[in-house]
Amino acid sequence: MVFLLAMSIWLVTAISVWLLIDAKGQMPVAISDLARSIDSQFMFTLVITGVVFVLAQGLLGWFILKYRDRPGARARFVEGNTTVEIGGAVVIGIIFVGLAVAAQNVWARLHLNEGPADQVVVEITGEQFAWNIRYPGPDGQFGRTLPELYDATNNPMGIVPDDPAGQDDIVVLNTLAVPVNRPVELRLGSKDVLHGFFMPVLRIKQDTVPGMRIPLRFVAEETGNYEIACAELCGLGHYRMRGFLQVMEEPEFRSWLVEQAAQ
Amino acid sequence: MSTVHEHAAHVHVPPDNFMARWVFSKDHKVIGIQYWCLALAAVLVGMVLSLIIRAQLAFPTHNFELLSKIFPNGVAGGAIAPEFYLSMVTMHGTIMVFFVLTTAPMGGFGNYMLPIQIGARDMAFPTLNMLSFWVTFAGFLVIMAAFFVEGGAPLGGWTAYPPLSALGVIASPGQGTGMNLWIVSIAIFCVGSLLGALNFIATTLGLRTKGMSLMRMPLTVWAWFTTAVLALLSFPVLLGAGILLLLDRNAGTSFFIPGGLVVAGEQIDHRGGSPILWQHLFWFFGHPEVYIAILPGMGATSHILATFARKPVFGYRAMVFAIFAIGLLGFFVWGHHMFVSGMSPYTGLAFSLVTLAIGVPSAIKTINWLGTLWGGRIRPTTAMLWSLGFVSLFVSGGLGGIFLGQNAVDLYLHDTYFVVGHFHLIMGVAAIFGMFAATYYWFPKMFGRLLNEKMGKLHFILTFIGVNLIFIPMHGLGMIGHPRRYYDGSLYQFLGGTDGLHTLITWAAFFTVTAQLVFLINLVWGWSKGERAPDNPWDSTSLEWATTSPPPFENFEGDEPEVHHGPYEYSLPGSARDYVMQTDAPSRAPAQGG
Ligand code: HEM
Ligand SMILES: [Cu+2]
Ligand SMILES: [Cu+2]
Numbered sequence: 001m002v003f004l005l006a007m008s009i010w011l012v013t014a015i016s017v018w019l020l021i022d023a024k025g026q027m028p029v030a031i032s033d034l035a036r037s038i039d040s041q042f043m044f045t046l047v048i049t050g051v052v053f054v055l056a057q058g059l060l061g062w063f064i065l066k067y068r069d070r071p072g073a074r075a076r077f078v079e080g081n082t083t084v085e086i087g088g089a090v091v092i093g094i095i096f097v098g099l100a101v102a103a104q105n106v107w108a109r110l111h112l113n114e115g116p117a118d119q120v121v122v123e124i125t126g127e128q129f130a131w132n133i134r135y136p137g138p139d140g141q142f143g144r145t146l147p148e149l150y151d152a153t154n155n156p157m158g159i160v161p162d163d164p165a166g167q168d169d170i171v172v173l174n175t176l177a178v179p180v181n182r183p184v185e186l187r188l189g190s191k192d193v194l195h196g197f198f199m200p201v202l203r204i205k206q207d208t209v210p211g212m213r214i215p216l217r218f219v220a221e222e223t224g225n226y227e228i229a230c231a232e233l234c235g236l237g238h239y240r241m242r243g244f245l246q247v248m249e250e251p252e253f254r255s256w257l258v259e260q261a262a263q
Numbered sequence: 264m265s266t267v268h269e270h271a272a273h274v275h276v277p278p279d280n281f282m283a284r285w286v287f288s289k290d291h292k293v294i295g296i297q298y299w300c301l302a303l304a305a306v307l308v309g310m311v312l313s314l315i316i317r318a319q320l321a322f323p324t325h326n327f328e329l330l331s332k333i334f335p336n337g338v339a340g341g342a343i344a345p346e347f348y349l350s351m352v353t354m355h356g357t358i359m360v361f362f363v364l365t366t367a368p369m370g371g372f373g374n375y376m377l378p379i380q381i382g383a384r385d386m387a388f389p390t391l392n393m394l395s396f397w398v399t400f401a402g403f404l405v406i407m408a409a410f411f412v413e414g415g416a417p418l419g420g421w422t423a424y425p426p427l428s429a430l431g432v433i434a435s436p437g438q439g440t441g442m443n444l445w446i447v448s449i450a451i452f453c454v455g456s457l458l459g460a461l462n463f464i465a466t467t468l469g470l471r472t473k474g475m476s477l478m479r480m481p482l483t484v485w486a487w488f489t490t491a492v493l494a495l496l497s498f499p500v501l502l503g504a505g506i507l508l509l510l511d512r513n514a515g516t517s518f519f520i521p522g523g524l525v526v527a528g529e530q531i532d533h534r535g536g537s538p539i540l541w542q543h544l545f546w547f548f549g550h551p552e553v554y555i556a557i558l559p560g561m562g563a564t565s566h567i568l569a570t571f572a573r574k575p576v577f578g579y580r581a582m583v584f585a586i587f588a589i590g591l592l593g594f595f596v597w598g599h600h601m602f603v604s605g606m607s608p609y610t611g612l613a614f615s616l617v618t619l620a621i622g623v624p625s626a627i628k629t630i631n632w633l634g635t636l637w638g639g640r641i642r643p644t645t646a647m648l649w650s651l652g653f654v655s656l657f658v659s660g661g662l663g664g665i666f667l668g669q670n671a672v673d674l675y676l677h678d679t680y681f682v683v684g685h686f687h688l689i690m691g692v693a694a695i696f697g698m699f700a701a702t703y704y705w706f707p708k709m710f711g712r713l714l715n716e717k718m719g720k721l722h723f724i725l726t727f728i729g730v731n732l733i734f735i736p737m738h739g740l741g742m743i744g745h746p747r748r749y750y751d752g753s754l755y756q757f758l759g760g761t762d763g764l765h766t767l768i769t770w771a772a773f774f775t776v777t778a779q780l781v782f783l784i785n786l787v788w789g790w791s792k793g794e795r796a797p798d799n800p801w802d803s804t805s806l807e808w809a810t811t812s813p814p815p816f817e818n819f820e821g822d823e824p825e826v827h828h829g830p831y832e833y834s835l836p837g838s839a840r841d842y843v844m845q846t847d848a849p850s851r852a853p854a855q856g857g
Pocket of ligand 2: 194195196230231232233234235237238239241
């Protein structure tokens with residue numbers, strides 16, 4: 001039985017390593033600098049935890065075999081070893097906390113920088129089960145909105161009709177188009193319950209919280225059509241709250257906006 | 264404890280009335296078994312729910328005829344509805360976390376063993392103990408009722424985030440009566456757990472027998488004691504949050520509901536609340552709760568590893584310290600569940616650092632478990648196998664936490680299957696492995712009969728392989744970006760490659776659940792026909808093995824035992840046997856350190 005167990009532990013370890021490496025290959029493409037940084041922090045963690053994992057499981061299996069009950073043997077009477085205990089804790093502590101410190105660089109780049117003045121600003125508002133996506137139009141100003149004015153067909157964001165800033169606002173459903181290589185700032189909110197705005201190719205997500213507008217910044221560096229998923233349970237249609245991230249060349253983006261404004 | 268008066272007050276005979284002896288019993292041993300049976304019933308329900316979840320994920324187009332007969336609305340025409348799927352997820356999580364992972368380790372084994380292991384005749388407050396079980400039981404009835412009310416069970420997940428949980432049926436089916444019952448059940452559960460926690464603390468501090476100094480307590484007792492402290496400090500917060508949520512839903516208050524909501528085209532007449540407030544309150548409870556689930560398993564593992572490696576626990580003091588450090592730090596990391604909630608990024612930064620720091624005491628425990636095995640003479644009993652499995656799972660599950668604890672990495676992994684894989688490995692199965700180890704180890708003491716070791720080992724190896732095949736691949740799903748709580752991922756191109764993993768996981772789940780039949784058979788067999796257990800079948804040292812199997816009504820015949828030794832004096836040089844019981848006469852040259 002001890003053989004079987006030791007073998008199972010080692011087998012499970014090997015399969016786990018293989019599975020995670022395989023899954024690594026299946027991750028969506030990463031289309032921003034930040035996304036690639038998140039990936040490398042992930043990889044770094046994978047390697048370090050991978051070593052700890054193989055070491056710990058390997059040792060466990062080995063001890064199970066080596067110290068199995070043998071005729072005539074007597075267990076060593078050892079009550080501990082301060083060097084091993086303190087040394088182990090310090091080494092592990094440095095590794096783990098070091099990882100956390102390293103992660104703060106990426107975190108700060110996402111959260112602690114203001115966007116440049118010429119960034120593209122888009123307002124995202126979740127509702128059961130769709131994303132309302134609003135562009136400020138040529139004036140660069142969002143018009144005021146009122147929940148009482150929500151109207152699914154004519155005025156999904158409840159823009160106040162007599163606010164001049166809102167006249168040229170563009171509202172589309174489920175498609176977030178952005179120009180390639182330009183800083184974008186999303187302002188996330190929700191009409192009803194929590195949702196989670198998740199863009200796998202950018203490796204970021206942010207809950208949308210009713211009553212709040214939460215900024216989320218990125219620069220997409222590869223054109224293409226990607227998916228957006230809802231990551232926070234929001235009701236029975238959670239799984240089909242799908243959106244699209246279209247990264248376009250600048251001119252294409254401009255004409256797309258004009259086209260949407262016409263509708 | 265030794266005055267004449269108090270001693271006299273302790274001499275009781277069991278009540279001869281059946282109800283008082285076995286149903287509304289004040290005997291901690293009976294109550295422990297009651298808790299354990301409640302957890303067993305709950306785990307069976309929870310397991311069936313998980314199979315429904317897994318069936319839907321792997322075979323979304325299958326016609327579930329049998330299920331449609333039981334739930335004609337949720338599974339109309341044999342197709343599982345999205346809201347039904349989410350109800351299953353919610354109820355599975357709730358039942359498992361509260362009624363299995365909190366009741367079995369603490370209410371079950373803690374109740375039975377803690378007083379005996381410290382040489383007490385019962386808990387400090389036997390009536391309170393009885394109440395705490397029956398209150399918990401009432402909570403279970405209420406949560407079960409949620410399946411059968413109009414609209415069905417709630418679907419907001421075991422974390423019940425508002426506004427989804429605060430708005431009623433308008434937000435989704437199941438969020439009406441079902442959700443009210445959910446909150447009431449959890450509130451009742453909190454009260455029951457609080458009563459239990461008080462009792463554990465008072466008992467550990469007040470009722471230790473002569474010679475049972477704190478540093479002579481088995482690590483199991485340290486674990487239960489710390490668990491009780493965590494429960495005492497965290498359950499009131501959940502209770503308060505639950506009451507506020509109930510008021511929001513039924514009395515028109517707005518603690519968690521902000522203004523200006525429009526749900527399903529309807530204006531909601533609430534203003535001023537904060538959905539994030541709930542998350543802070545919930546996780547202030549929720550993170551300590553995960554340790555409430557696993558600390559007793561850690562205690563049992565330390566205890567059992569020492570017993571069957573025939574060695575003292577490696578670094579007993581460090582282990583006590585680590586239990587405390589985990590308990591303390593556990594109160595300062597709740598924000599790692601909220602990195603993307605909208606909380607301030609500076610707060611997220613702080614929580615990330617503290618979270619990774621909590622990996623240190625966890626690592627100390629692992630190092631010391633390996634140290635306990637090192638140079639030992641491992642007897643591969645079934646209980647030992649489960650404990651070794653616990654260590655393996657604790658490592659696998661804990662390392663997942665190292666990814667999630669980094670706020671920057673969690674941006675991608677939060678609310679994906681990576682999280683589901685992490686917490687099932689560690690809180691789900693590692694904690695359960697601890698409980699299986701405890702069951703195989705203590706069953707002879709509790710029921711006076713031995714379980715069948717062959718069946719036990721078969722049960723173990725099948726389960727160990729099965730759970731790894733379920734929960735390791737989930738990490739892969741999460742890396743691909745698969746969000747959790749998805750009824751169907753096939754809508755998404757980026758999830759196109761995940762079908763194979765889902766199918767594998769589902770088959771592994773069916774395999775694992777089937778393997779539990781071996782356990783059930785073993786239980787019934789052991790309980791009715793098992794070989795009679797001697798007082799100390801495992802050559803263990805702690806006090807429960809110094810009394811009969813099962814122990815008499817007052818735990819010890821005659822006077823309370825007197826303790827002369829530390830809890831883990833195995834293979835002491837110069838002693839005749841390879842273990843020294845805590846009650847053995849003091850050695851002439853007392854071994855220092857005890
Ligand atoms: C090495 C120590 C650990 C670290 C660093 C850690 C870290 C984390 C983090 C950061 C999350 C949040 C992930 C997210 O939602 O995005 C999480 C989730 C979770 N962890 Fe751990 N964890 C550790 C150990 C444990 C232990 C010992 C348990 C239980 C026994 C546990 C149970 C859970 C549970 C239940 C959840 C998810 C709850 C949910 O969202 O439904 N973790 N862990
Ligand atoms: Cu959603
Ligand atoms: Cu936590």
